[in-house]
Amino acid sequence: MAEDQVQILHGNTFVVSDAQGDIEASATDPSGLFSLDTRFLSRWVLTVNGDRLTALSTDDLHYFESRFFLVPGSGTVYVDAKTTVIRQRAVTEGFREQLTVLNHDVKPVELTIRLDAAADFADLFEVKDALEKKGTRSILTAGGQLVMTYERESFRRATTVSSTEPAEVDDGGLQFSILIEPHGSWSTELDVRVASLGPGGRPLTAQTPPADEARREALADLEQWVANAPRLTCDWDSLITTYQRSLVDLAALRFSPLIARADSLPAAGLPWFMTIFGRDSIFTSLQALPFTSEPARTTLRVLGDWQGNRVDDFRDEDPGRILHEVRYGELTAFQERPHSPYYGSVDATPLYVVLMDEYERWTGDAQLVRDLEMEARAALRWIDDYADLQGNGYIAYQRRNEETGLENQCWKDSWDSICYRDGRLPGFPRATCEVQGYAYDAKMRGARLARLFWNDATYADELERQAADLKARFNRDFWVEDGQYYALALDADGTQVDALTSNIGHLLWSGIVDADRASAIAGHLLGPRLFSGWGIRTLAEGEARYNPIGYHVGTVWPFDNSFIAWGLRRYGFKAEAARVAAGNLDAADFYHGRLPEAFGGYERALTRYPVQYPTACSPQAWSTGAPLLLLRTMLGLEPVGDHLIVDPALPVGIGRIELLDIPGRWGRIDAFGRGLVEVNRGPKLRNQLGDPTRPHHLG
Missing domain, CATH: 1.50.10.10 (Glycosyltransferase)
Incomplete structure (x- = not known):
């Protein structure tokens, strides 16, 4: 794994992104949203007014949750940013991403927030071996959702992207046109759901709890695991x-x-x-x-x-x-x-x-x-x-x-x-x-x-x-x-x-x-x-x-x-x-x-x-x-x-x-x-033989 990659996982699902939280998967790159050996999201790129973002820090909150602090623009030594973007992502069966934009200026700001999304539905072996897909991919935009599907005979997979705030949805992703007042903020919650489908579009996996409930359950489970x-x-x-x-x-x-x-x-x-x-x-x-x-x-x-x-x-x-x-x-x-x-x-x-x-x-x-x-x-x-x-x-x-x-x-x-x-x-x-x-x-x-x-x-x-x-x-x-x-x-x-x-x-x-x-x-x-x-x-x-x-x-x-x-x-x-x-x-x-x-x-x-x-x-x-x-x-x-x-x-x-x-x-x-x-742990190592220890017995 590259040092600048961020990975979070929970159960059967994991996400691998870059330090900005973006996913841009190449043919043999294991970036993306994966569940049960299928990549359900191969592109997930955030821009503000068409610009990519620079990472200020990435917080590893829990193994199933990360937070990215970002500013628009890149490539300069000094960034005088008037805007902060925070992405907080938690994995469930898919993932939920809380996107927050802060305006630090004394005047209102109009912004175009865009998330480019794509799903190649690659089998993990196809990623490793750079193999071509044999089935058919399709995209549907309806009801404010982006639905990407893949079908090969009875093998069917789907990725659905939705937002709590109104968005313009097209085949390539979601776009928000927003106005933020001075020292104000704007936020939306993005929901990425994955599904393995059987005959008639019937899900093959059980329904998962809502994202907030799933997060609470994961936190409680982790606390209990460590406590035990x-x-x-x-x-x-x-x-x-x-x-x-x-x-x-x-x-x-x-x-x-x-x-x-x-x-x-x-x-x-x-x-x-x-x-x-x-x-x-x-x-x-x-x-x-x-x-x-x-x-x-x-x-x-x-x-x-x-x-x-x-x-x-x-x-x-x-x-x-x-x-x-x-x-x-x-x-x-x-x-x-x-x-x-x-x-x-x-x-x-x-x-x-x-x-x-x-x-x-x-x-x-x-x-x-x-x-x-x-x-x-x-x-x-x-x-x-x-x-x-x-x-x-x-x-x-x-x-x-x-x-x-x-x-x-x-x-x-x-x-x-x-x-x-x-x-x-x-x-x-x-x-x-x-x-x-x-x-x-x-x-x-x-x-x-x-x-x-x-x-x-x-x-x-x-x-x-x-x-x-x-x-x-x-x-x-x-x-x-x-x-x-x-x-x-x-x-x-x-x-x-x-x-x-x-x-x-x-x-x-x-x-x-x-x-x-x-x-x-x-x-x-x-x-x-x-x-x-x-x-x-x-x-x-x-x-x-x-x-x-x-x-x-x-x-x-x-x-x-x-x-x-x-x-x-x-x-x-x-x-x-x-x-x-x-x-x-x-x-x-x-x-x-x-x-x-x-x-x-x-x-x-x-x-x-x-x-x-x-x-x-x-x-x-x-x-x-x-x-x-x-x-x-x-x-x-x-x-x-x-x-x-x-x-x-x-x-x-x-x-x-x-x-x-x-x-x-x-x-x-x-x-x-x-x-x-006695163990010499410096660069010049000596083999210490013998047994200078004394045994202790409990029980």
């Missing part, structure tokens, strides 16, 4: 800012798609991914569990409802497979894209079982585990019955939809992310290392669920046997002896794809790493090739494809780092985990508390600030969740039965932390910690 979360106090003010930003952004990204009914779960991120992503929703729910269990509960139910039940090559669907992505736009409706839903990920399915177990550990919600027993068993069967494409007992992937399916179906899903040291790309199928860790973890956690909740000790024993066998084979087949780390993947013939990557950190949090090899893995993760000072790079410096601003080949991903830090704690590397947390949280300070999807992997000594990745999503769900998991990791929060273990290991510079009213099966409990781990 644990309270953080600490000596490091920027950490409090980051924590509060994460809570608000997580609230903003709650998404209630049609298949979720009235419940909400995390959408993946703005602007491209405001929809369900199985992997992203699971990871974000895991990150958020110490703070709220609502996303996990809804994610488990929704993904279970839409679990695969047949073999469908177009959608890469198998029985038991958890979906990757759902879309509602035109291309999906006409099966020009497979996202109805699309199942092309290999990690969401084992992670589904991981989330179910972790959710129960935190909440004690045994009923949900029993309700979803068949879904969990189906996910575990998928690992053995459908995912072993190489015949060697490992989860592997190869898309069956060659035209529009994802080539890489792991979390690093860009085309060049899976590579050898020398930069070559392996053939298919590919079996990436971290997915084997997830499979191991899923089997171990599935065994616990079977024994404690499904009354099936025989199945539990079998899952534990399978997990032990997988761990032994994995540590034999993936270990790169000359580098003392695990290979990124196995290629089609079982050869190691030997690049050094951050994926090895995910092996720690899954528990598949042999204990005597964990120290070597921690050393690589905190070594100079992977650790930039701000965080752990996706690909090690020195590998052939390394690029500090390559999407998965050298950037730092906060989500990735948060799970790596969690894994370091699992194996006892508390100081190393604190160092990763300190780097990421320092970076968050430069982004006003909002960690982006990814940032540059440049060495900290070279940049003195984290370099923005050009097209990073922000906010993005699992980056929003990263500070939450880092807090859990630094405080050493682990549920054990009906108790919460607190074992803090904080960087010295953080000082004292108090996280109060942590929710769980124990009710509410407080956790305290003080910075004890």
